[in-house]
Amino acid sequence: MVTFLEILVYGAVQSSVYAMLAVGFSLIFGVAGVVNLAHTAFYMVGAYLIYTLFSLSGLNLIFSLVVSVVLTGIVGILVQHLCIRPLIKSEYSVMIITVALAMFFQEVLLSTFGPVDRNLTNFYDATYKLFGMVTIDAQRLLTLIVAIIIIICLWLFIKRTKFGRAIQAVAQDREGSVFMGINPNRVYLQVMFISACLAAIAGAFIAPTLGARPHMWEHPLVRVFICVVLGGLGSFEGTILAAIIIGFTEVVVAFSLSAYLGELVAVAIILFVLCVRPTGLMGRRAA
């Protein structure tokens, strides 16, 4: 029973991080057709910014969170405007340049902070007992709560606001949205900003638990990619469902067998899905 509840809680935390990352990745893919392999590099940049501002400089928590998330968003805009926009016609070129950028960010952080793991101070030091049995630290709980709030806000934002409808319009029909007076290039920039911010939030909140290091982008990249394809590229609900599946699978396997096998099982799932149903669980048919 205790193990079951532990799996439930830790699986939820794991899934929430993947969901935050995968939603951003899926958004920019669905709208602009950009496979942004530098997405988890934004997650890393967010983690390092919060480390610099909050743990090293000892600034106010809310202030450093806002600054690091917005700064990462601006980095996202720069990447989109300077590097992706000129190549957006070719899917392969975009993938290659974003992976080059991810390496670039890795090297920038490696030369600034060195190859060692950096430990961050927790935002709030406490441990709770959930359901009277499962011990969980405040940081993980905070991550879970923030992720849920952010994802609900994002969903409302996309489905309910005028701005969100513009994003949906560009995703559905680029030419049609131009006739409606929407500038697709500007929408791409906005979406990239949101996507980078989401990655930065995920990075900032999980970093105190996992630590920050210059290779931290590699591990979630494959996982996030798996979530997005499993859910169907560009499908919001599908992506979250897939993040939950992958997050829980990993935790279940890690609890019952070994932490390394969790990774393998996730990869096995996706290789199977790619063979059987390449459009994912809730994806539309690729054109």
Add this chain to the structure above:
Amino acid sequence: MMNQLHGLEQSLPASPLHWKRFRAHFAIVILLLLLPVFVKSIYVIDLLIVCNVWAVFLSSWDLLTGYTGQISFGHSLFIGGGAYTAGFLSFYLHVPFWITIPLGGCVAAILGFGLGLPALRLKGPYLALATFAASAVLHGLSAVFWLYSGGEDGLYGVGPLTRNYFVKYYWSVALMVVCSGFLLFLVNSQYGLILKSIREDESGAEASGINVTKYKLLTFIMSGFLAGVAGAFYGHAQMHVGTDLLSLNLSIMVVLMSVAGGMGTIIGPIVAGYLLILLNEWLRVIEVVRVLIYSFSVVLILLFIPRGIVPTIISIAETLISKIKSPSRS
């Protein structure tokens, strides 16, 4: 991104083995063979061995992605597969290297076949993910069976090729020349033309009666075999196989360097292998920013000369030569 044939190839006869076409290549090979006569530093020789092996890594990737258009972010699957096969055989069973290296290639070829099967149905981001995931499987397995694979440290004490550095150097030159010669011959033959047609228009190729499935699978197998042989050779040359040969970082470096050299030219990635590895070593003086400068320059190359370094230099040289030869016409 996909290159057309550059002028040099068009202006010369179509026979794949016309010697004039390969004058420059022969010159490079002779230079490589004579190099140890002038260079006595073991450090430089060791570096050149790495360059030779990398040239095979990059050109075998180019056959798969540059020529056939099957984007692969998982070349470390083949390299690491070959290296670990050779490593296991040599470390546990003390099998001599002339058996383990071909066997490493064969295992990598089987892996190539295994990856090629699902890849037949996949395109674009899906294919990229499948290759990412496939290389993660092997990395994951090496972590799970750390007791046998040595985990992160890998296996130290793989049987050496030979104790003599210069003999080892000639082995590596032989490997490079045979592999890249084979690839150059291949892509200049009708086979290369078929691969290019698959890259440019797959359904068009199929409509013209080309068995796309067969050629794609064959390409996966050949690319895997060559990368596996090179990986196994690298393992023996370093007397060590480690998880760096299975890592995502290696796959990404292969992609970036080949693209910087010039995709779809075979010779571009080979030159890039030498250029960038040597550049890497010279920049070691400013150790901290070495890879930083290097990865940033790759971004710039992608943005401003997407054809790659080598094709651009060749076309600039050709324009200059034609201007010198006939100043009145231009």
